[in-house]
Amino acid sequence: MSNAVKEQNHRVSFYEVAVIADGGTVRTFNKSIYRIRGVIARNVETNEVVKLSEIYYEIRTVMNRKRQVVAKRKNPYDELIRVNRKL
Numbered sequence: 001m002s003n004a005v006k007e008q009n010h011r012v013s014f015y016e017v018a019v020i021a022d023g024g025t026v027r028t029f030n031k032s033i034y035r036i037r038g039v040i041a042r043n044v045e046t047n048e049v050v051k052l053s054e055i056y057y058e059i060r061t062v063m064n065r066k067r068q069v070v071a072k073r074k075n076p077y078d079e080l081i082r083v084n085r086k087l
Contacts, residue, residue: 012071012080014056020082023065028058029076056080 034041062071
């Protein structure tokens with residue numbers, strides 16, 4: 001057996017989304033894109049402002065300020081999982 005440590009992807013909680021995406025964007029399953037500022041989300045097309053908690057379970061992809069994917073889920077019923085990118 002190798003001594004390598006297997007990296008596990010961890011669930012991203014509501015408050016973690018606010019921290020890792022601050023200044024970034026989230027995309028929902030209905031293809032809406034929201035810019036994140038703390039716990040407030042603003043739709044980039046309609047400028048509608050909503051609480052992040054209202055759209056948390058609709059989030060498909062979370063991107064940071066550098067436009068890197070940091071968390072995602074494939075199905076609406078899956079957990080939001082942190083993405084580990086290797087450089």
